[in-house]
Amino acid sequence: MHIRPGRYHHGDLRAALLNRAEETLREKGPAALSLRELARDLGVSHAAPSRHFKDKQALLDALALTGFERLDETLKASRERADESFAERLAVMAHAYVGFATANAELLDLMYSIKHDPEASEALDAAAQRWSEQIVELIGEGQRQGQVREGPMERVGLPVFVTLHGYASMAVSGMLPLETIEHGLDDVIAYILQGCAPE
Amino acid sequence: MHIRPGRYHHGDLRAALLNRAEETLREKGPAALSLRELARDLGVSHAAPSRHFKDKQALLDALALTGFERLDETLKASRERADESFAERLAVMAHAYVGFATANAELLDLMYSIKHDPEASEALDAAAQRWSEQIVELIGEGQRQGQVREGPMERVGLPVFVTLHGYASMAVSGMLPLETIEHGLDDVIAYILQGCAPE
DNA sequence: ACCTGAACACCGTTCAAGT
DNA sequence: ACCTGAACACCGTTCAAGT
Numbered sequence A, B: 001m002h003i004r005p006g007r008y009h010h011g012d013l014r015a016a017l018l019n020r021a022e023e024t025l026r027e028k029g030p031a032a033l034s035l036r037e038l039a040r041d042l043g044v045s046h047a048a049p050s051r052h053f054k055d056k057q058a059l060l061d062a063l064a065l066t067g068f069e070r071l072d073e074t075l076k077a078s079r080e081r082a083d084e085s086f087a088e089r090l091a092v093m094a095h096a097y098v099g100f101a102t103a104n105a106e107l108l109d110l111m112y113s114i115k116h117d118p119e120a121s122e123a124l125d126a127a128a129q130r131w132s133e134q135i136v137e138l139i140g141e142g143q144r145q146g147q148v149r150e151g152p153m154e155r156v157g158l159p160v161f162v163t164l165h166g167y168a169s170m171a172v173s174g175m176l177p178l179e180t181i182e183h184g185l186d187d188v189i190a191y192i193l194q195g196c197a198p199e
Numbered sequence C, D: 001a002c003c004t005g006a007a008c009a010c011c012g013t014t015c016a017a018g019t
Helices: A013-028 A035-042 A056-080 A086-103 A105-111 A122-144 A153-173 A178-196 B013-028 B035-042 B056-080 B086-103 B105-111 B122-144 B153-173 B178-196
Strands: none
Touching: A013 A035, A013 A056, A013 A105, A056 A086, A056 A105, A056 A122, A086 A105, A086 A122, A086 A153, A086 A178, A105 A153, A122 A153, A153 A178, A153 B153, A153 B178, A178 B153, A178 B178, B013 B035, B013 B056, B013 B105, B056 B086, B056 B105, B056 B122, B086 B105, B086 B122, B086 B153, B086 B178, B105 B153, B122 B153, B153 B178
């Protein structure tokens, strides 16, 4: 078990905790996530995690943060695969977001869960803001190409944002039949295009 | 403490548990909800709840179900306040749904949380389906009035559904600034109207 | 039928103490 | 700096027993 001799069991217990937490979140759900079991899985004492996360909520917040970072990377990568037409770029981003959401359902739930601890959520808010800015850029391009109505971003971009988020959220919560998820997104994309087009 | 003599402490412990659970959910969040504390609050032993809910998840499921029922009533009531134009009816329903969501944020989160216990969620699925049928009716009226494009409901209604749900979901999760929530909905309604209009 | 009380196996968190 | 071990106050769940 000598991953890095001279540094106890782990070279990076913090990262190991986050990785393992995401696995059990995915496999057994949020209710089954316990700090003590995490510590057991990693072969450290049950008190060890407290050196890296002040409490369980801090670990969950950090986990949600990594989710936003990976989402951001996923969307950035997807944009390089898109051509220059607004419709195509919107479609690529929509599929990328919904794909991430369904592939990481429990994590997405955590990322958007209510923060009843109103401190420490600044970092999360900022991370959520960052990915919404990818939509802002997309909408801006659409406006320059005349595919999207003029107006301030809070008014023009918000509807697009909530539509994508709503689709992903419904898919994740299991309220949409699986075949609807597969075939419904293209209809939603067409509706978004029409909804934000100049009149 | 004789609420109903001859029937122990409570006339209806089940209902009392659900009521108290919703209060603490609203006031202290889902993490603070414990069966033992619920029992303590109601003056019964900690084992009493198990007579009415086989485990904690069963109580949460029942609570979510009451949420869907109240949502359904709220929406039904709102429809009586609307005139006959599609735009007006859509606006009334949108405000009613978003109003319910923000007034019952934690409960809405619970209603749409992932069911990692895939049993027993049939009743919840059915309840969610019931409120979506109110949108189906609305869309059907819009189609008959020529305000909404023709087509099967899964294709025409789904985009409207996910837009409203996405807006409510963003508002509930705290990702939208409060003033955006207030002023943004009317823009979203206009966008929905344009998005599902005949081309 | 409905509830109690004790018991069991688990938690999260803290804190002195070790290396 | 990083972790351990014991301790504390809490859980959810079960089950014999009471009324």
